[in-house]
Amino acid sequence: MDGSLAARDRVGIQDFVLLDDCTCITAFMENLEKRFNADLIYTYIGTLLVSVNPYRELDIYTRKKMDLYMGVNFFELPPHIFALADNVYRTMISEINNHFILISGESGAGKTEASKKILQFYAVSCVRTEVLDIVRDRLLLSNPVLEAFGNAKTLKNDNSSRFGKYMDIQFDHQGAAVGGHILSYLLEKSRVVHQNHGERNFHIFYQLVEGGEDELLHRLGLERNSENYMYLVEGECVQVGSINDQSDWKTVRKALTVIDFSERDIEHLFAVIASVLHLGNIHFEASRGYATLNSSEEIHWLSKLLGISANLLQEALTHRKIEAKGEEVCLPLSHTGLKKELLSDTNKYFQNVLLQDSSRKTVIGLLDIYGFEVFDVNSFEQFCINYCNEKLQQLFIQLTIKSEQEEYEMEGIEWQPVPFFNNKIICDLVEEKHRGIISVLDEECLRPGEPTDLTFLEKLEEKLAGHPHFVTHMLADQKTRKTLGRGEFRLMHYAGEVTYSVTGKKETATTITVSSRLIYMMLSLFNVYFLECILINIMVGAKNICIQVATQFKNNLFSLTQILMSKEPWYVRCLKPNNDKRPGHFDDVLVRHQVKYLALMEHLRVRRAGFAYRRRYEVFLKRYKPLCPDTWPNWKGTAAEGVELLVKHLGYRPSEYKMGRSKIFIRHPRTLFATEDAFDICRHELATRIQAKYKGYRTKGDYLKQKEAATKIEACWRGLQARKERERRAWAVKVIKKFIKGFMNRNQPVSMDNSEYLAFVRQSYLTRLRENLPTSVLDRTSWLTPPPIMQEASVILQKVYTRHLVRKYVRGITAQRKAQVPLQTVTITSVLQGDLVLQCSSLFEALTKLCLVMKNHKFIKVVDGSVRFDIQPGREGVIDFKSSSESMVYRAKNGHLIVNFRGKKTELSAECKDVNEKNLEKVGSIVVDSGP
């Protein structure tokens, strides 16, 4: 209802209960039309669903829609048949009780479609089990079969159900479908032998003739042409654009097999159908007051199909006692038998799939039945249908009022009913013992003598004179008398007045009288179902059949109401928008008529008999609490106290509402609408606030997320760094350990323990050496002391390096400098730390030359292989000459300059001697020490 409150301005009101004036049919019609024009074909009256046939496919029965409506609060979504079906199912599961859905409306209003939609919804939404699949398949597949045998094309509907149908779906405690049961009411038997212009016989006849396989038709003695059969052509519309008999035949044929009919049963069915067609083609001729037959072909086939001897058949058909009129109508009964057989078998296989455990089974019943019928001439059939509707209305009143009363009692609220019409008086008028119309009919038929239409009417007048809902020509006032024929009586039904023709009724009753002999013959050949259902009729004879039909119908209705009384009721009322099956066209007069005859205004009044709206305190408070500062945003007290505060704040008058134990009851919709309007405004404001809050919340959320992410990244980064550092340290420790071990074993032979350390020592020494190389040839002291393992290498390196220095020095002496030294082949090789090294081929000559230059022949002395000279007064330089394998000049630790030369020492000594002996011509080399 809350949903309908919110949407009421856009597409009318979704629940008629909320119409302000529930007595005004114009307001009702306006709302209905407004919604129909917007393709909104469903509207509620409380939990009753009003449906208007759209006559075109609407996109509202998809799987998506089913999902949408599954498990949703009834009033939360726009009205829909799925919402009703779902609500019934959920209530059944939660309350573990039985329910029924009554679908009514006039022919073509969409009852069958509605029941199909409900079945489809259950097929999808119910708990899935293997058994459900079987039940679902059988329920869905039984439909084409039942339609073939019980539906026909009428002027109003190309697929009109000519019987009322009650279908039980049984569920286990988990909500899985475990079985089903079908009952039929009021089959229109007369259609088999008579069809109005523009109408057809039951579909199955055309399907067999048009779609049956050649071989089957051959076996049944049929031709593939419906025009050849009397019972199929009376309405002169064998072909109908919207019906495809051939493909329908295939569906039905397949369905018969799938739903477990044995081949033998199927053969029987076809034989009966063919027999009816053959029987319809039999011609009677009058000969000397007796009826004779001129149809040997048909007799042959009937005899063959029914297994009766042709003579017996002929005799039965032409026996004097048989009334020709009666013979013609024998077939509807046989068809009834056929139908009953079908239902019986259908029920058999439904029950087959029931689970063994029968505990805690609940039921949803679907009752698809004609609504009120009012024609120009209303006969016995309309009487029965309208009586049935009276009973159902009575049931509705009882159940609704009862449940209303129970609810008020439970809630501790005083029951103040708004007056509405209770139709019990009309039900009594029809069914009361000894006084009711049916009792009078029974008595009249049973009494000795000749009952006629008029004696029956007289009896009625006698018994019912003065009844406010019964009138005949004789009983009526002058004004009414003009509108009533002599053979008619009028009943003031709850839905309006209907005039019944007694002649019509009598005709219908007599159509049920049959040639007992013929039927007996036919039945004797078929199975027990036939015998069971019709044999009694044959035995009691034609007169008693009247009793049978009316009383049996009353009894049937009684048992139906018993079935329904024990269940929770739900209603679908189908309306036909126009008579031309035109989409989008709303015929106000026609719909108004149906609204009246379906008693929708009555329904509305009963619904509104008490309070228009009721809600649990929690629900009411939850919705409207923003309207009161005391209850918004959070109410700490009980829900009832909150609601009390809320309605006081809203200014409800005491007469407008009542507080129950768990619910608030609001009498008028306008009170609620005012509240809803206020809520609407408040909601917008709230929405803005909530939006702002939400945005803030989102931003804060984003910020927190980012912060969290940053912290995480930071933590990860730190972790990574820490891991790296740890690895680095571990590596360092390893290296240091190795280094220490290497150091400790440095003097050991190369092994695993010291190889790396030694390599390091080597590298480190070489690196240091490279950086600290001596720059002078004479510098013998600054050569880095090698570690023990580099001793040998160091000596080699030093030699190489000295040679390199000398070579470099020599290469560096320019020609000019060379010229400055006039000595023969004297070359300045190097200057190292102030020592001038002269190289010459003749040492003594060079020394002599120097003495000459210095003009001091004592300046240089040659003593014992050494050359001595004064560096400065008191300081003497010494050059020692030694023969060696290699030439070299270096300073010894004693400060002498040592000159190694290749050659023999004796020569030098000789040369030295020569100098001493003033032989200065033979100078080889001389080193002048310029001092440290």
Ligand SMILES: Nc1ncnc2c1ncn2[C@@H]1O[C@H](COP(=O)(O)OP(=O)(O)OP(=O)(O)O)[C@@H](O)[C@H]1O
């Ligand atoms: N909800 C719907 N959506 C679309 N078409 C529909 C709907 N309901 C009914 N119709 C159309 O109306 C036709 C008649 O509907 P349906 O046979 O259900 O009527 P009915 O009330 O069962 O009639 P009868 O009492 O004669 O059997 C359907 O064949 C279908 O074309």
